[in-house]
Amino acid sequence: MDSFAATRARMPELQRRIAADPGRFRMLTGERPTGPLHLGHYVGSITERVHLQNLGVETLVILADYQVITDRDIAARVGDHVRSAIADYLAAGLDPDRTTIFTHSAVPALNQLLVPFLSLVTEAELHRNPTVKAELAASGRALSGLLLTYPVHQAADILFCKGNLVPVGKDNLPHIEITRTIARRFNERYGEVFPVPEAMVTDAAEILGLDGRKMSKSYGNAIALSMSADETAAAIRRTRTDSDRHITYDPVERPGVAGLLSTAAICLDSTPQRIAERIGDAGSGALKALTTEAVNSFLAGHRARRAQLAADPGLIDSVLRAGNKRANDLADATLAEVRTQMGMSYAEAR
Template sequence: MTHTPEHETTTPTPAEEALANATNDASLARSLARSEEIRADLDVNPGRYRMLTGVRPTGNMHLGHYFGTMHSWRRIQDLGVDTWILVADYQVITDRDGVGPIRERVLSLVADTLAVGVDPERSTVFAHSAVPAANQLMLPFLSLVTESELHRNPTVKAELEATDGRAMSGLMLTYPVHQAADILFCQANLVPVGKDQLPHLEQARLIAQRFDKRYGRADKHRPVFRRPEALLSEAPLLLGLDGEKMSKSRHNTIELRMSADETAKALKKAKTDSDRVITYDPADRPEVSNLLMLASLCGAGTPEDIAARISDGGAGALKKLTTEAVNEFFAPIRARRAELAANEDYLREVLHGGNARACEVAEATLEDVRAAMHMNY
């Protein structure tokens, strides 16, 4: 049985209340409205923004990742936004005993990133284990948060509930602070997230605010850290092939690197239902509707139109159409990925170049932090 430690109770400040309520309806509505304002401004003023997004290399990237966030990376980059892609390798060990085949997974993630159109000449692709100055920010940042705040974070709470008696690691408990360091070290002010990640972004904003309030700086008009804002994903949530949440650990995904034959084999096993007439009904027929949505995202038409075309063709016809749509849509990405994966030296060159730029920016930020803390001896 898992026991939640008792924590001191104090009257929360307005900022702490904002963190605790980050996912309530009113806050979400504000975040959605602000996200739309930013989306419109990106077309007009891309130079105002530095975007950071990160992925943990715990397995191979799949279609959920692509339609959730990866598809937007090239568009944001091509608008002229300073784009940073974080390979979050240290975060692999937050809830695991080891890193697994980390080297292969990191290089695979770099190949996926470049295959979807990220240009290393215009974007920064880096691993945060290679940026010591960014990770050093964890120490002052940890002094700005309380244990009770960390335990209230939804990701930490979910992990604690899922441990089944296993003690949570210190790194898992401080996961929100590590994410804040990732965002703030490079002065990112735009972070693509799903609504479930809003509390993490609010934690980063709160840390930046507290740092400036506690330490300040001579130039009051230029705080040490920019305030990051959310760019909420517009993509619908895709289920896994078993009808559950799409997850690398559940092996219910279609990976970007899969061949056409492997994709067909995986989709043949996708869960549907016994009703032969195909209809788009996400509430009552989630598995069938999921395949319709996947085919739609791959350019086959609206889910309703696809369902009407299949009509009483049954699950077999649905899976065949979805397979054809997926394989046609991803064929050029997979071809480019195969070329990249065959050239490990180039992938390492891209990563080393990104690491060097990230280190340069992190050192400058750390110097600002030291100066504000009067630790620049």
Template sequence: MANEESFAEAQRRSDAMWKSLGEDGGAHTLLSGDRPTGRLHLGHYFGTVRERVRLQEMGVNTNILIADYQVITDRDTTAHITEYAYDMILDYLAVGIDPERATIFCHSAVPALNQLMLPFLSLVSESELLRNPTVKAEQEASGHALTGLLLTYPVHQACDILFCKADCVPVGKDQLPHIELTRNIARRFNERYGKVFPMPVGLLSDTPLLPGLDGRKMSKSYGNSIAISMTAEETAKLIRKSKTDSERTITFDPENRPGVSALITTASVMTGRDPEEIADSIGDAGAGALKRYVTEVVDDYMAPIRERRAAFAAQPALVREILHEGNRRANEVADETLAQVREAMGMVY
């Protein structure tokens, strides 16, 4: 019951924030981001990336983090990290993030952000860190030892959110414990040293979770995801190879027909059509017809995104300059916030 009550409260806060954003987006600050561990896929896009574009268009002060330091929470290498980071920027630009209105930056390029870890770690207990469900899930998924960085990365995420005084963060339901910990850190700092930080709110959306093409969670490691950067040919091949079943009549049944239902969900999210309606329209035409329909839907949706991405990819110097400028702006903000933290703590010498 306690979890139900806490989710209900998180939903109430989210609804109130969406209302406030609609009234005056410019009064709010957003932080969102991704780890550069591979190519962004449609799960990322429909989960949070599209929301960032929507919020940017509402006038919200938008900050987008390439969380390069968080790559080493559960990995022993940073191979390809530069490639993945620039690939990610191309995806952001292609889907509509405007570097004139949004700050795109990297962890490792903003020292003052990371320095907030020291005072913030003093505001959380060992038990709070150990019971974070996402940390446990990521450790189990990676098979990696529980490093100090993995254990404390929810605190690092609090640094990400609070360095720019973000008050709204697009999240899924499973990420709400991170927002709650960040709120605790902000409240405890303000009570102990004086008010510096806002109380951030997790922004929940009504977009359904987009499964991978096999019905499992969409994941780069499963090979079941359509990357934003894929060509039409690569996408068609992936959809064509996706596993369905031997039953000819198409029905929407996620539990018993995960592959078929995942394809239907992909088409539903992209067209706004009801999944049952899509299934009925395919009917006895079989999985081949469904795959052709999904390929057509994805191609129609992704065509303008692919066109913009190709245009930016042809200008690598511009993409590097966008990141350099984003890092510069993020450093200005982080330095100011750290100065306020040091002053509040009486550590100005």
């Protein structure tokens, strides 16, 4: 059994423990603010964060702005992307009184943990990480030190707050494994400080983008949560399909049609195959019309709440300030404990 299958097999027991005592868990999750959040984020992760928050799991959400520069020049609009993401979090139901939302660059003590953590991993372990390999291939550049150490930075993200629950997809499971390795090695070398976090994987379906590939900001094939209804209709209208009027779900041979079917199915709580049967011989025009209506109806409530939030321009910044303060308090306490365990507390001012 591979590591993902083994992790999936443990989920019923983990979910039982969460339901029985949610207060035992502190969840760290988040993303890199490289662009607007999209429908895939909403269905694949944001709604699960809201669910766990509402169960009573302590929730921290990081917008990893430093990690934007691991494989590319820092985006000129990173601040806009941070604020846009927070608007989507709040509109989706994340409550800043119960969930800490913060940015990577605003928490110095978190980033300082990178130094001792780097001493606990080998270069070979870093090179084996599949995300490092994938990002390097996508960037077309020489491997930077920051990209190479990306998995260790993610370990600091999780462990600075002593997070013990991390929702992940299959692609990110190796990051949790190296985080677990770092936590164990630190505890063995210096004494118990860090919990060994558990990965949580869900059964959320992967949404195909409008071009049939995985929905991704970098591919430009996504339905952004911040789009208007008209912008959504235009994006769907531009999707390349084919001349066959009989609609079938075939991601390999008909990627554009498959992307539209996948998107509609998620929004209608159906399957791509059932949507295809429903449209039959009506052609891609009918498919695009149905998908547009499905997406706009599905996101209507979210977009209305988002517009209300935008009417209070100071709200987003106040949420971020409060989240950054909470994250700094946690990071400062953890770093002080790490220094003590490492015999370096003499560096503290008296």
